[in-house]
Amino acid sequence: MFLEVFLVGILAAMSPGPDFFVVMRNSLEFGYRVGIATAFGITLALIVHITYTILGFAYVMQAYPSLFISIKILGALYLIWLGYNAIRSAPPKNDEKLKSEVESVQNNKTLMQGFREGFLCNVLNPKAALFFLSIFSQFIKRDTTGWTHWIYGSEIIFAVGGWFVLLAILISYSKFRSLYKKYAYWFDRLLGGILIYFAIRIMVSAVKLV
Template identity: 35%
Template sequence: MSSMAQVAAFGGIVLLGAMSPGPDFAVVVRRSALSGRLHGMSAATGTAVGVFVWVVAAATGIAAVLAASAVAFTVVKVVGAAYLFYLGARALISALRTGGGFALDAAGPARRGAGAAFVEGLLTNVLNPKAALFFVALVPQFVSSGASAGETLVLSVIALAGTVAWFLLVANVVGTLRKVFARPAVRRVVDGLTGAALIGLGIKLAAATRP
């Protein structure tokens, strides 16, 4: 990878991948809608760091090992699906409560909530083996097997910047409408829809197979 055209192409592909509806998007939207802009931005940052991790893993061959190993792929898949089920179940339970609030945020100060949102975004991305497959297929097209640490870092930073820019935009747009989402009926709808979406995505992940 040496030309600006290749850099731009890589960044564009990663950005399109980030914009595709998935668990990352669901987590950022829910956090932004129900917990506020700060928590949504924290979840967005966690997701972007997860993408950074996968690019580094793909460039260094770690992700390829995961993709090639049936056992490793299955372990990450099962853990990731279970985590999405957990998030979805929490959202559905929250939807059934009066007011539809998010218990984690109500139980502690904003700092703890923002930290938990970051971890949510990070784990949702890192525990998705489909992300490994995506970057294993993408990264070798832009760096050779003997790529320097500098080239790997450039790709990783580009992926981080593009992903965080998109999800920060989502978090800020949704967070701006928080007064609407603050209504109990709307909060319950958001919790119900995102909870069902996360569980559905968890089922889809659990059924995923290596190509």
Template identity: 35%
Template sequence: MTNVWLEFTTIALVHLLAVASPGPDFAVVLKVALTQPRRIAIYTSIGIGVGILIHVIYSLLGINILFKTTPWLYQVLLWCCAVYLLYIGINAIQASKQSENVSLQGPASNESTTMSAAAGFKLGFITNGLNPKASLFFLSLFTVVIEPSTPLMMKSLYGIYLATATGLWFCMLSVLLTHPIVQRKIQSYAHWIDRFMGGILIVIALSLVVNW
């Protein structure tokens, strides 16, 4: 039992550092929170949390070892992630001031610019599911931190915790960024922030390719 609590504490601390550091998930949530209603940002955050389960499942099945023993498989993941982030980034830098008219509590003034809940969830889910940073995190977690002798049930509970904690973190971030006071302060240049985050996503995408 002591080993289990030690593992959980280590996992929780490492996850806190990982989820708080800037990355594709953070950039996407910030972009959505500034240009979409609050509920869409929350659905995107939930999608990111559920996306964690992809990494949890392949880690529990031992498939994560393939990333370590089969370099080309990880390279494919890098390229898929880079292309997807590049696509999102290019769309973001084309943001216009119309995105500022999104209402925080109701539908946007221009319905064509408002994402559906399903689209927001899908955006978060795919962004995290393709996130190579998350892949490396879980590869390290299940090969270094978590003992092979740890029961499968406990490993599953760790995964559920990580997915839940991630989703809650980004949901809280979404609520903060879509608070009326925060929105009023940034409303006049929200589209520039959107473009900036689009540029960040493009830089992340290109860095994945360059580092490869």
């Protein structure tokens, strides 16, 4: 059972979603440190989701649908904000200017921004709440001990967080980053459009619940 929970966590993390694209964009544009910071932000959000799920907050959301709808709308608005900022990014005039701008952002506040983006992207994503609710409802029975709940949760945190850290390291290699810098103008717009697409899907699902 423990292995099954771990595998489910890995597969869920590898499926493209808002978290995946945020880690990928930050890793390509700012390097592996910012990407890892983003992954750590996602990991902290996972701890939040698992904690309230185990403590029963997921059942509160089921009992009060308006609360869940509000979370869905907040998550969609944040994804729209991320997507909008990516789409409106200006094309670099030359490589030196791009390099100096990236280094300036990195030195001042990029690590914290990456961490915050990762945290907010995941903690405001209603699909994360649904994911943990479905996982725990499938693998946890009435006679399952409390410590087993936390082991399952820790497995998912390790699997998902570890995958995003690995993704940040792999995708920030110089060849990937050079390709990204060359086509950053269009790549940002593509990722921004994908994030907005996810936001629209969340909005639509929220409207259906009203």
